[in-house]
Amino acid sequence: MIFQGISAFAGREIGTVLRINNALKVDADEKSHHGLNQELDTWNNTVAAVLNDMEAERKQFLKEKQETKADIVDIQITLLKDRVFQDKVRFFLDHGYSAPASITRAVTWEKNSLLKVKNNYLRERTKDIEDMGNRLVSWLAGYRNVKLPGVGGGTIIVTEDIFPSLLMEIKQGSINGIILQQGSATSHAVILAGSMGIPTLIQCKAAKDLKDGDVVYLNATSGYVEGPLSPERKDSMHAQLVFYHRRETDLSNSRMLPAETADKQRIRIMANITDVAAGEKSLQMGADGVGLFRTEFFFMNRSDLPSEQEQFECYCDVAGKLNGKPLTIRTIDIGADKRIDSLKLEKEQNPFLGYRAIRICADHEELFLTQLRACLRASAFGKICIMFPMISSLQELHMAKQAVQKAKRQLQMAGQAYDENIKVGMMVEIPSAALMAERFAEEVDFFSIGSNDLTQYTLAVDRLNSKISYLYDPLNPAVLKLIAKTIHAALKTKIVCSLCGEMAADPLAIPLLLGFGLRYFSMNMEKIPLTKKLISLLNVDRMEPLSNECLKAEDSDEIRKKLKTFLGDGYWEWIS
């Protein structure tokens, strides 16, 4: 049986299921049999004892330099010491409830008030409150040590959701994986699992059918678990696992080498990033720079617009960590599907064809100029490139370029430094831009093909609609023709052309794109090591005729067939 879930931390392991129940069941309606004074004593002693335990735990973690664990315990200590919480417990004690019932009621009360908050990250903190409550009632029930029974080499924990305190007791390397039937990638427990390098699968509802002692194969890389395994199946999966682990080590070891094809063509592999921290991380994954910095994050989840200074500092920060490698900043790509609070955008019938990205910038000049000035100022401190999204006509490109000129003049007047030769480019993601690529190429320093949107606009397929997802296919020959046309126009005009959609890391598309003449690929950083390896196995000379032949194909099935026969086993053994 295969059970699907969502990957929270990648990795593949075989292990034995250990099902755990986190929380003790407490009857929240239980009334006190001992009278208020005795309940108050019990409560005060419990708080003192649990606080004592937690302080000791925190000191131990600090001594072992496990700061993440120490921080999480500290948060729970603060929650327990909290007057609001303690008053709430006393309130229920005063009303005649037993100590465990009062604790449970106070926890539920505080949890519910936090669930009203609109911020998902804060809502996740309810798990810490429950964890703290569970520590208290466990202590009351006589559990002095919540050590997990039965945890040993090869255990895979299966549970509904997990408390951070439980994971804190686990020694690095003593469990093989975690499968949560619920869970969230931003909960403290899951963050902790990631920092301990434990493959973790979340939202795997069907895992409730797994039983203690089942032997399972957890593939948190692709997001599923298989089990229970027969002894034969276990042996064969074990052999595969050895192969996977060797392959991962190999990829990790070679990720810092420059990307080069088998016939020594230098290829640049860049990263797509959405936040500041990812810039530095992308270099560690072997990126040659950032090919797409999505700046929408800056404008979302806040009630005001970010200032020029704030944006400038952020762009400088990322560029500074790239050691002189390029940072391609895409100006905001917001619209009715990616709404922001500070711009009151109306709901639209057809947001992907609506008021968005450069179209919004065209009539919010100050919003656009603010971002452009921030980019320009950052160019005095690092290698910045500016990129416009959603360009559909030359008029739009002219408007955007004039705005850059205006921003430059404003900075000159203010005596602010910037790179006079900053590279300005555009996304090619609308068929009209691809069809006019030769004309556009004369006006920009670089292209970046947005293959996700280009596919949806060429085929008139909403890529978020699962009913028609079978039609969404970047290998459709019509899409490939537009991509090839764009790359050829860039080569002819001698400007840089990259591709930053999902396709850039698709093992089937990579040989085609190389054959069309693409030399810059931009992708999620996790995909970089494998893409570098695949490129090293390919010969550009042999890809060119193959790619041309694929352009003549009737449909993508024919193209897939051609590619699969052409690419040998040596290529495929790196995938799956």
Added chain:
Amino acid sequence: MYSKELKIKNSTGLHARPATQLVHMAERYHSKLTIIKEETGENVVGDIKSIFSILSMGLMKGSMILIQGEGDDEKDAVDSICDFINSLEE
């Protein structure tokens, strides 16, 4: 009474870790310390010495807040709390 207005600038807002540090900091002062957030005309008030109180205000990036102190060390307390919130990064 002494108060100061400021804007939350870090991207994750006043989440668990900074809120914990904030409580630890507030506990060092005698003054009564409150956060006030204006929300659709109605003020939401929170006690800086209580983490539950801070978390349930749901303070995020861009929120305008007023830090208010009442007591013998109010100025010190409010100033250092504002400095701390301004210094938050991630």
